Amino acid sequence: MPASVLPQPLSNWRLPALGLVIVAIVVTPFLILRKAADDIDAAWEMVVHTHQTEARVHALAGDMRNMEAGALSLAAGVDNAMLRARVNQSRARILPTLQQLQALTSDNPGQQERIAELQTSILxxxxxxxxxIDAEVEDVTAADIDAMVGRYPIHDLIDxxxxxxxxxxxxxxxxxxxxxxRARLATWAAMAGQLLLLGGVxxxxxxxxxxxLRAETDAQRASARASVVLDTVREPIVAIDAAQRVVMHNVAFAELYGVQGEARGQPLTTLGDGAxxxxxTLRRLADVLARGRELWDHEQLQRTADGIERTMVINARRMPLPxxxxxxxxxxxxDISVQKASDRQIRELNRQLQGKIEQVSDVNRELEAFSYSVSHDLRAPLRHIAGFGDKLGRHLGDDIDxxxxxxxxxxVSSAKRMSTLIDDLLVYSRLGRSALRLQTVDMQSLVAETRAMLDANNATEAPDHRIEWRIAPLPVVVGDENMLRQVWLNLLGNAVKYSRGSEPARIEIGYGRxxxxxxxxxxxDNGAGFDMQYAGKLFGVFQRLHAASEFPGTGIGxxxxxxxxxxHGGRAWAESEPGQGATFHFTLPAAGDQPASNESKP
Structure with missing residues (x-):
């Protein structure tokens, strides 16, 4: 019986999640307060930035006033070292101050435009x-002073x-x-969040x-259910440890190997009287655990508790304990003993069947050889009979009665008819002996060629017989072109022959899947037709449903x-009613189902 399954410890993800919650209780308020402090610093930095900009504007205005006042004093004739030093200091600070203003207002396009306009006027x-400042007193005119003071106003721009x-x-x-x-509110919110998180923990x-507690109870119940299911399975099951001692087994295993009582801890080799x-087998079972390999469909003969030697299939895989x-x-x-016996019987039947097939093949080959030999041996005597019959008729001339x-x-006519039968028999024999030469065959072209030949023959033999052809679009198939040409020649030739009593004759060729x-x-066709009770004779050698005097032929087509x-792997059949014409059907497999070109001869 299987050991009880202990409840699982705390899920792997829950313990890290608890740690994350505790970290969140400590770290989250710190991050919130740190963010609030950073926001406050950033806000006050912007205030200081505004004060700096305003201070630079006032400093620029002051430097311009100092420089212009010094220029007026120098133009008035007041010139001393202190005045010159103050003017030069103001002149030196103007351009750096303008650059500082441009840098301070780089984030404000409107102020940049004003600074640019102010810069132009100041320059x-x-x-x-x-x-x-650099000119002599007597060179300074009122126009220069007026241009400096009134032409380029800057006070409105500064304002x-x-x-x-x-x-x-x-x-x-x-x-x-x-x-x-908001930072103060965040502080209170962080404290409230800490309390909530602690309560949640x-x-x-x-x-x-x-x-x-519930999981432990459920695990005990699940273990009991698993034991019941395991004992219900009729396939023997056993689990062994690294020392190949039994860890657990089911009832089917105990019944098959005659295990009495609890086998937990016993070596596997002691069970089943050495089975x-x-x-x-033991080495391969050891590899399953030591090397992580799986054992599949390993066959072993074992003598079980009932004393019967059985063929057993053993499968094994590594399983972690919960x-x-x-x-x-x-x-x-x-236990595959019955299957093994059936396999042996099937192999024996297959062997016997193969022998029968070889016998039938030998008979077929002998019949074909006999047919071929007889056909060839009869041709010369028949030619002699027909030839000498004609000569005899000519020799007797008009004196013959x-x-x-x-x-x-x-x-003579019988000899010629027999010669025709032999020719057809040779064709039939050749169709069974020659190898298939598979290639793509355009059935539309093949039918067109056959129709042209039949129309030419019909114009010579029965010029009054009119034929209406209706040919559907036909596909390209895979097959032996010469053999398929023989199929169309026989089927269309029969349609032309047996429709000679119907005027006009209608021959339709259809196609589908x-x-x-x-x-x-x-x-x-709409020809003579035939009675369906004789349909089974249609495709036999020398089988005819009409008299030779009515419709000529040999019965081999x-x-x-x-x-x-x-x-070719296809089949043929026919449907008809007497006087209502006949319909011949035949099928060919799709390209992927074609037989090999070197298949055995039928």
Missing amino acids: LRKAHADRI GIVAEEQQLLATRQARAEHVER LVYSARQIAHR WNDER DSDDAVVLVTVS DKSRHYIDVM DDDDAHHFQVR LASVRRVLTR
Whole structure:
């Protein structure tokens, strides 16, 4: 009986999840407060940035005023070293200050435009101021002073820039205060979140304890159910450890090998009176556990508890134990003794059948050789009979009486008819002996060629016989072109011959696909037809349903059709009513189902 399955420990993902929750309780508030502090710092940095911009604008305005005041003083004749030093300092600070303003307002396109306009005006005023400062007193004119002071105003631009920065300052101060309030709320929210997370951890721990208790109970019940299922299985099952001692087994195993009581811990070789004491089997079972290999369909003869020697199929694979880190080998055993006996009987029947087939093949080959030999040996005597009959008629001339003329005509016509029968028999024999030469065959072209030949013969033999042809589109198939030409020649030739009493004759050639995707051809005429009770004779050698005086022929054409189609893997049949015409059907397999070109002869 299987050991009880212990409940699983805490799921692998739950313990890391609990650790993550604890980390979240500690780290999340810190991150929230850190984010709030960063937001406050960023907001106040923007306020300081606004103050810096405004200070640079005022400094620029002050430097311009100092430089222009010094230029006016120099133009008025006041010139000393202190004045010159102050003017030069202001002149040196103007361009760096403009660059600082451009850098400070790089994030504000509107201020950039104002700074650019201010820069243009300042540089132009500075150029006039520089000329006044560097010129002699007597060279300075009122126009120069007027151009410096009044032509390029900058105070409105400076006021606009300062006003924009004041507006930005108000907005940024409000945002900084809002961020500071939000940071205080985040602090309280973080504390509340910590309390909630701690409460959740406590609730989860309580539920986990209750779940573990339920899991232990369920595991015990599942173990009991598994034991019942295992004992219900009628296939013998046993699990062995690395020392090949029994860990568990089911009732079927105990019944088959005569195990009495509990076999847990016993060596496998001691069970079943040595049924498992096979070195090769034990080595392969050891490889399953040691090397992770699987054992599939290993056959072994074992003598079981009932004393019968059975052929057993052993399958084994490695199986981890749910209650420990060890693994065992799970072995299943199947009795295939009956199957083995059936296989031996089938092989014997196949051997006998193969012998019968060889006998039939030998008979067929002998019959074909006999037919071929007889046909060839008869041709010369028949030629002699027909030839000498004609000579005899010519030799007697007009002196021959009617009865003698009749005898000679019957003799010659019979010899010629027999010669025709031999020719057809040779064709029939050749169709069975020659190898198939498979290739793609355009049935449309093959039918067109056959029709042209039959139309030519009909124009010579029965010029009054009119034929209406209806030919459906036909496919390209895989087969022996010469043999398939013989099929169409026989079927269409019969349609022309047996429809000579119907004017006009209508011959239809149709095509379709069967349920198994085979090519299905039909040849339909409105000729004499036949009685369906004799349909089984149609495709036999020398079988005819009409008198030779009514319709000439040898009775081999349809037999040749069946032989060709059989060698191609197809079949032929016919449907008809007397006086209502006939429909001949034949099938050819799809390209992928064609027989090999070197198949055995039928």
